[in-house]
Structures are given as structure tokens and as C-alpha cells.
Amino acid sequence: MARNAWLRDHLPRLPFARRAVLRFMPGESLDEAWAAADRLLQDGHGVLFTHLGENLERLSDAELVVAHYHRLLDRAATSRRAPEISLKLTQLGLDIDPEAAFAHAEELARRASEVASFLWLDMEASAYVERTLAVYERLRQTYPRTGICLQAYLKRTAADFQRLLPLDPAIRLVKGAYDEPETVALRAKAEVDANFQTLALLMADAARDGKVRLTLGTHDSALLARIAAATRAKGISRDRIEVHMLYGIRESELRRFGRAGFPTASLISYGEAWYAWYMRRLAERPANVVFALRQLLP
Numbered sequence: 001m002a003r004n005a006w007l008r009d010h011l012p013r014l015p016f017a018r019r020a021v022l023r024f025m026p027g028e029s030l031d032e033a034w035a036a037a038d039r040l041l042q043d044g045h046g047v048l049f050t051h052l053g054e055n056l057e058r059l060s061d062a063e064l065v066v067a068h069y070h071r072l073l074d075r076a077a078t079s080r081r082a083p084e085i086s087l088k089l090t091q092l093g094l095d096i097d098p099e100a101a102f103a104h105a106e107e108l109a110r111r112a113s114e115v116a117s118f119l120w121l122d123m124e125a126s127a128y129v130e131r132t133l134a135v136y137e138r139l140r141q142t143y144p145r146t147g148i149c150l151q152a153y154l155k156r157t158a159a160d161f162q163r164l165l166p167l168d169p170a171i172r173l174v175k176g177a178y179d180e181p182e183t184v185a186l187r188a189k190a191e192v193d194a195n196f197q198t199l200a201l202l203m204a205d206a207a208r209d210g211k212v213r214l215t216l217g218t219h220d221s222a223l224l225a226r227i228a229a230a231t232r233a234k235g236i237s238r239d240r241i242e243v244h245m246l247y248g249i250r251e252s253e254l255r256r257f258g259r260a261g262f263p264t265a266s267l268i269s270y271g272e273a274w275y276a277w278y279m280r281r282l283a284e285r286p287a288n289v290v291f292a293l294r295q296l297l298p
């Protein structure tokens with residue numbers, strides 16, 4: 001459904017779908033996202049913003065995306081604790097002109113550094129992994145305030161982490177949100193969870209002295225608790241391991257990890273182009289489909 005063009009054009013216009021998506025995003029506008037961010041920042045959490053969109057077809061659209069993030073970063077400059085930004089390279093034109101996409105990413109990395117924000121590269125489907133890593137390697141040469149997402153369901157991720165390690169990278173480890181074939185990815189949930197734990201512990205060792213910034217992007221509190229116990233046994237301080245969750249999902253758990261001493265942050269997605277992203281959120285948890293359908297009822 002995430003890839004269906006007819007649904008992408010029609011579903012977002014239906015009132016029930018618009019009501020349902022508000023569970024995962026505070027609204028379509030930057031002002032609505034900012035209001036949600038203020039509340040989280042006051043509660044002591046960090047905030048990351050994603051202006052939704054991906055796989056653009058015109059380079060001129062990528063320029064609009066860059067202009068939007070510039071407005072966001074200008075506003076971040078006035079914030080006591082600057083929100084960070086997280087974006088997809090296909091939103092900057094990777095499919096159309098990779099050099100232009102790199103130039104856009106570099107421009108935003110520079111501005112993010114100037115205002116003490118931080119630029120994260122989301123990881124998209126497996127066909128984009130190599131190109132996303134290559135862009136990050138180039139960016140990180142100049143901009144320390146940049147990070148990249150790695151996916152635990154991919155068989156290549158342990159090797160990718162070793163490859164990035166000499167750069168003192170910032171890593172967000174997630175399970176992975178795309179439907180990948182077993183040639184490249186682990187398919188069973190138990191296997192993905194086990195690999196997440198193995199990778200998180202490997203990364204936590206590297207984060208021990210602060211050279212690597214490690215964030216764990218998951219709502220799986222049982223898995224986080226196992227990782228917390230293992231890192232405690234290794235003597236790794238809690239403030240070296242950040243816990244990041246998506247806005248609207250398990251906020252009470254985010255607060256609980258914050259109280260336990262882990263730096264926490266919430267990733268707020270907003271914007272009009274929410275269709276493909278929302279389909280991935282539904283696919284992660286079938287109960288969400290029931291929730292969405294219930295919005296059809298008066």
C-alpha cells in the first residue's frame with residue numbers, strides 16, 4: 001500500500017484517514033510540530049524534526065525541501081535547546097541527481113552546525129544503503145554534527161558499522177521499516193531483535209569514551225531493558241546511550257527511560273506528504289489498522 005500511487009493520491013483526502021494520522025503526528029504545519037516540540041523540550045526530552053516526503057520526482061521540489069529546513073533551522077537558532085533534523089536523501093533529490101542531493105545535504109549540515117543543531121540521515125530501503133553511507137562518509141569529513149541511521153534487520157549492518165567507526169560517527173540503530181527480501185535482511189522478528197541487541201552492545205562499547213554518539217531508535221522497552229542491563233554490567237554509563245522514539249508512540253516509556261538516566265528524544269514527523277510514512281507505521285503494528293478504521297465511525 002505504501003507504494004500504491006492511486007491510494008497515495010486519494011487516501012490522504014479522506015477525513016477518517018486525516019483523523020487517524022494525527023495519532024502519529026501533531027499536524028501538517030511547522031507551527032503544530034513546534035508546539036508539540038515545546039512540550040517535549042519542557043519535559044526534558046530532546047526533539048528531532050522530519051518534514052515528511054521521499055522519492056521526489058523534480059529537483060525543484062528538493063529545493064523547496066531545503067528552503068523549508070532552512071526556515072526550521074533559523075527558528076532552531078532562537079531555541080534554548082536546538083531541535084535536531086532527520087531527513088531522507090531521496091527527499092533531497094538522490095534519485096534524480098546524486099551530486100545535487102549531496103550539495104543540499106552539505107548545505108543543511110553546515111547550517112545545522114552553525115545553530116548547534118544536528119543533521120541525521122534516515123536510512124531508506126536497501127537499494128539506497130550504499131549511497132546513503134557514501135554521502136555520510138563525505139559529510140562527516142567536515143561536519144561532526146551529522147549522524148546516520150543503520151538498520152538491524154540488514155545482514156550488512158555490522159560490517160557497515162565497522163566501516164564507519166574510524167569516522168567517530170553518530171549512529172541511530174533501528175530495527176528497519178521496509179519490506180526487504182531475505183537475500184539482504186533477517187525476516188524473523190526474533191532474529192532482528194537478537195541482531196539489534198548484538199549491534200547495540202558493539203556500538204555501546206565504541207560509545208563508552210564519547211567518540212561515537214549512539215542512539216537506539218526503538219519502542220521495544222523489553223529489548224531496551226536487556227541492553228541496559230548488559231551495558232550496566234560492562235560499566236558503560238547510561239548517559240552514553242540515547243533512547244529515541246517516534247512522536248505518539250509509547251511516550252510513557254520514553255519518560256521512564258529518561259527518569260532512569262538515559263538521554264531521550266522524540267522524533268516528530270509532520271507535513272502534507274504523510275501517506276507512505278503512515279503506511280509503514282500501520283504495517284509495524286496491525287492494531288494500528290483497527291485504530292485507523294475505527295476513525296470511520298461517528
Ligand SMILES: Cc1cc2nc3c(=O)[nH]c(=O)nc-3n(C[C@H](O)[C@H](O)[C@H](O)COP(=O)(O)OP(=O)(O)OC[C@H]3O[C@@H](n4cnc5c(N)ncnc54)[C@H](O)[C@@H]3O)c2cc1C
Nearest residue numbers: 122123149174175176177217218219220244245246281284
Ligand atoms: C527515532 C526513530 C527513527 C527511525 N528512523 C528510521 C529510519 O531512518 N529508517 C528505518 O528503516 N526505520 C526507522 N525507524 C523505524 C524502525 O525501523 C521500526 O520500524 C519502528 O521503530 C518499529 O520497531 P520497534 O523497534 O519499535 O520494535 P517493534 O518490535 O516493532 O515494536 C515494539 C513495541 O513498540 C510499539 N510500537 C512499535 N511500532 C509501533 C507503531 N507503529 N504504532 C504503535 N505502537 C508501536 C508496540 O507496542 C510494539 O509492541 C525509526 C524509529 C525510531 C523510533
